[in-house]
Amino acid sequence: xxxxxxxxxxxxxPSVIFLLIISVYPMLFxxxxxxxxxxxxxxxxxxxxxxxxxxxxxxxxxFPVIVSNTLYFVFSTVALQFMIGxxxxxxxxxxxxxxxxxxxxxxxxxxxxxxxxxxxxxxxxEPKWGMVNVFLGLAGLPTPNWLGDPSTAMLALILAxxxxxxxxxxxxxxxxxxxxxxxxxEAARLEGASDRQVFWHIKLxxxxxxxxxxxxxxxxxxxxxxxxxxxxxxxxxxxxTRVMSYQIYRVGLMNLHISLGAALSQxxxxxxxxxxxxxxxxxxxxxxxxxxx
Amino acid sequence: MRSRRKVRSMDIVVVVxxxxxxxxxxxxxITAVLLSFRPEVERSQVPTWIRDATVVSWKKILPISQTxxxxxxxxxxxxxxxxxxxxxxxxxxxxxxxxxxxxxxxPFRGSNTLLTWILSLLLIPPIxxxxxxxxxxxRLGMLDTLRGLIxxxxxxxxxxxxxxxxxxxxxxxxxxEEASMLDGAGRIRIFLRIVLPMAIHGVVTVTIIAYVxxxxxxxxxxxxxxxxxxxxxxGATEFVQMKHGIDWGRMYAYMVYMIAPVLALVFILHKYFLxxxxxxxxxxxxx
Numbered sequence: 186x187x188x189x190x191x192x193x194x195x196x197x198x199p200s201v202i203f204l205l206i207i208s209v210y211p212m213l214f215x216x217x218x219x220x221x222x223x224x225x226x227x228x229x230x231x232x233x234x235x236x237x238x239x240x241x242x243x244x245x246x247x248f249p250v251i252v253s254n255t256l257y258f259v260f261s262t263v264a265l266q267f268m269i270g271x272x273x274x275x276x277x278x279x280x281x282x283x284x285x286x287x288x289x290x291x292x293x294x295x296x297x298x299x300x301x302x303x304x305x306x307x308x309x310x311e312p313k314w315g316m317v318n319v320f321l322g323l324a325g326l327p328t329p330n331w332l333g334d335p336s337t338a339m340l341a342l343i344l345a346x347x348x349x350x351x352x353x354x355x356x357x358x359x360x361x362x363x364x365x366x367x368x369x370x371e372a373a374r375l376e377g378a379s380d381r382q383v384f385w386h387i388k389l390x391x392x393x394x395x396x397x398x399x400x401x402x403x404x405x406x407x408x409x410x411x412x413x414x415x416x417x418x419x420x421x422x423x424x425x426t427r428v429m430s431y432q433i434y435r436v437g438l439m440n441l442h443i444s445l446g447a448a449l450s451q452x453x454x455x456x457x458x459x460x461x462x463x464x465x466x467x468x469x470x471x472x473x474x475x476x477x478x
Numbered sequence: 479m480r481s482r483r484k485v486r487s488m489d490i491v492v493v494v495x496x497x498x499x500x501x502x503x504x505x506x507x508i509t510a511v512l513l514s515f516r517p518e519v520e521r522s523q524v525p526t527w528i529r530d531a532t533v534v535s536w537k538k539i540l541p542i543s544q545t546x547x548x549x550x551x552x553x554x555x556x557x558x559x560x561x562x563x564x565x566x567x568x569x570x571x572x573x574x575x576x577x578x579x580x581x582x583x584x585p586f587r588g589s590n591t592l593l594t595w596i597l598s599l600l601l602i603p604p605i606x607x608x609x610x611x612x613x614x615x616x617r618l619g620m621l622d623t624l625r626g627l628i629x630x631x632x633x634x635x636x637x638x639x640x641x642x643x644x645x646x647x648x649x650x651x652x653x654x655e656e657a658s659m660l661d662g663a664g665r666i667r668i669f670l671r672i673v674l675p676m677a678i679h680g681v682v683t684v685t686i687i688a689y690v691x692x693x694x695x696x697x698x699x700x701x702x703x704x705x706x707x708x709x710x711x712x713g714a715t716e717f718v719q720m721k722h723g724i725d726w727g728r729m730y731a732y733m734v735y736m737i738a739p740v741l742a743l744v745f746i747l748h749k750y751f752l753x754x755x756x757x758x759x760x761x762x763x764x765x
Contacts, residue, residue, distance in 0.1 A: 192665045193586050196576035200636060201592060203573060207633045208599055211610035273499055279492045289748045290500050293507065296740045298694030300711045301733040304718065305506040308726060316509055352503070360756040409603040412696045430605045437609060450606040457601050465597045
């Protein structure tokens, strides 16, 4: 028993201590800052103001737009990534030759830094010579000013973000699909199940856990989106693409309304936690093969 | 029974759709490579690019051509990015992998609470903690230093590594460990000699993910560095954003330059990487 405790301490303590020191303070700071009045770097004379920062932030006329932008962005990108990712995973698993190469090529966008995604898509969306409009023009379709028009800017960002993160979903789901037990498939075939039945009744239930994981992760990344907005639209035109994380940057870091930025941060955190905490719970409750030792 | 012809036509549909997906995945990058050799991107018609290809954009961004010793910005940023990404990844691996092993194998009092807390750190958007990080790093006198950036990047990648490696260790059968325990081997020895070699695919996978995240980070570099510790993504803003707008040729060259090393890493290690991801996705054996 003594040895076991020593090992636990030796293996776990360094990480925990490191994370405690470096990550608890920022969270406490952000929490504290949201309840005092703090403008610019003047930490003296910080008086407790209760919920005033929250009220000021929430009653701002931009706030509902920003929240709905954020939710719209998250739900659209997550839905698109799920549908495209699952479709591609199914397709990839039907390929027999060069599957590894195909998966690796499909994975490429994941390795592109968000700032590069932003700049590359900004060039693709250029109204006069960008590839998107060149192709649309060849097909005889309308060629909008994607990032410059409030009605298309959000859609343009959603597509760029989806491009960057679909590989994650594809990869995880195709990996999980490969793990479907062959015996179950054979049994179903012997019973005369059609391809469609096999997909809906065997493969999809088997994928449940992987799907859950990809949806949670893609939504967290969508909530966090920042670099992409910074190098493409800066939240514009108007406030049509301004999302929570970019608003926090503007309010807290550019205008140095630190308390207001912190209050916005708390709201974003509650949005994310409310969405994801049940996933964290379910991961921990899963059975552990190693519990015997 | 389906006819053979029907199967064939299905296969063709699959191949066409996959080829289309690959085209969409690579198109922005291929465009960038091609257009980085164009003079004045805006005025050019796409199909004529071969005739007047030029390396003028590349000359401006490549370290070799920036010859004045004190200011070779690209080389400076590249080295900074490399050091920060390597150091933060290695530190996070050393701290995180053993912890993940314990979380996967040996439950102890409070381990679930600790784990919940560590996983919830993954959910925090960096934008929320950037200002307190700025204050901490400033208090420690590490603003605009590589040490400061390494510390912050480690904080970001450590929870991810713990979480992914924990999932991975759970998929490894315990029998080998039990057998060596019966042989009287100590736990540290078992971990180093038996568990780690079996987990090598997972380690490679999380290494790539942590490295990519550090290499890509713009936000922390934006707030915590000035010039001395500036990394590649931050450097992009000064090469790309000119007074009159974006210099597209340089932008393409710079982005290709920034993406290339990571792509090379993924292609070199892709076999490990794909196997590692198979296990993360809940497959029970490594084939």
